[in-house]
Amino acid sequence: MNKKNQGISVWMRLLAQEIGVEFKASIYFLCVLAFYAIYRLLCGSLEASILHMVEMVCMTYVMGYVQLYLFDNFDEGEQLRGKEICYLLLCASIYALVSYWGRWFEGDIMVSVVFELYMIFAYFCAFLIYKIKRSVDEKLLNADLRAFQERRLEDGGV
Amino acid sequence: MKFTIKKINTGENEVILQYESMTPEVERVIRFINGEQGKLTGWKDKTLTVLEYQSILYIESVDGKTFAYTKEDVLKLDYGLSQLEKLLSDINFFRCSKSMIINIDKVKHLRSLPSNRIDATMCNGEHIMISRTYASDFRRRLKGGTRDE
Numbered sequence A: 001m002n003k004k005n006q007g008i009s010v011w012m013r014l015l016a017q018e019i020g021v022e023f024k025a026s027i028y029f030l031c032v033l034a035f036y037a038i039y040r041l042l043c044g045s046l047e048a049s050i051l052h053m054v055e056m057v058c059m060t061y062v063m064g065y066v067q068l069y070l071f072d073n074f075d076e077g078e079q080l081r082g083k084e085i086c087y088l089l090l091c092a093s094i095y096a097l098v099s100y101w102g103r104w105f106e107g108d109i110m111v112s113v114v115f116e117l118y119m120i121f122a123y124f125c126a127f128l129i130y131k132i133k134r135s136v137d138e139k140l141l142n143a144d145l146r147a148f149q150e151r152r153l154e155d156g157g158v
Numbered sequence B: 001m002k003f004t005i006k007k008i009n010t011g012e013n014e015v016i017l018q019y020e021s022m023t024p025e026v027e028r029v030i031r032f033i034n035g036e037q038g039k040l041t042g043w044k045d046k047t048l049t050v051l052e053y054q055s056i057l058y059i060e061s062v063d064g065k066t067f068a069y070t071k072e073d074v075l076k077l078d079y080g081l082s083q084l085e086k087l088l089s090d091i092n093f094f095r096c097s098k099s100m101i102i103n104i105d106k107v108k109h110l111r112s113l114p115s116n117r118i119d120a121t122m123c124n125g126e127h128i129m130i131s132r133t134y135a136s137d138f139r140r141r142l143k144g145g146t147r148d149e
Helices: A003-042 A050-070 A082-101 A109-154 B024-034 B081-088 B132-142
Strands: B039-044 B047-052 B056-062 B065-070 B074-077 B093-097 B100-103 B107-113 B117-122 B127-130
Touching: A003 A050, A003 A109, A050 A082, A082 A109, A109 B107, A109 B132, B024 B081, B056 B081, B081 B093, B081 B100, B093 B127, B093 B132, B100 B127, B117 B132, B127 B132
Parallel strands: none
Antiparallel strands: B039 B047, B039 B074, B056 B065, B056 B100, B065 B074, B093 B100, B107 B117, B117 B127
């Protein structure tokens, strides 16, 4: 591979990585925002802090890179096993800590604990969604395989 | 490949093939002359053996050597993986990783794995990994497309 192609390959890899992180950030931001909105409504307020929302966006984006570089490329698309469960709990704890320090829930420690449980559930759902996606994909793949093999038989093989 | 056709008035029909090295193209001509299309030659215990494409489960390159695996045997082939890919890609074979070509007809089951990889269970129970780089082409191939599409 020449230098130009290597450069393109590195650039493509970085771009794919960035898109992946931003995709995750948008999903988790939506989850965090939903919790925050429900909390605000339960407090009897129809207002939300822009500063808190900016913190949430930054937090979810940074967490994408934390997962990638500090947590051994912890990805919800993988199978949920021992290592993934540990990282899942760690990520949810970090979210809870930041929510407490950032006073997203007015410094109420109990709400931050509930928020941590909610984030564990959100991560678990992400794993579940990927698992269902793989299961559907597997059925389609095998249907395509059978169709391919039948087509070959009809064509008389080699 | 250069070729000469000469009409003779007497004597038996004869084909003379001159080649510098055995290439897939030369082998294809030989197989055509012998009426052995759909077959490949490989070495088994220092004996040159003819094997049908359909008996091959997969072809693997190990330390620069190429081997064809059937249900019962392993044969050493004289070609590189890229040459075999060209020779076999228009039928039911597919390059599934840097070092392997599989016979799609011999795949029993496919499993979708994380990171867009595919685990192929062959009819002898062996598992072969279709890497992320090749998985998209494999899916396209199953749907009836070709690699170049």
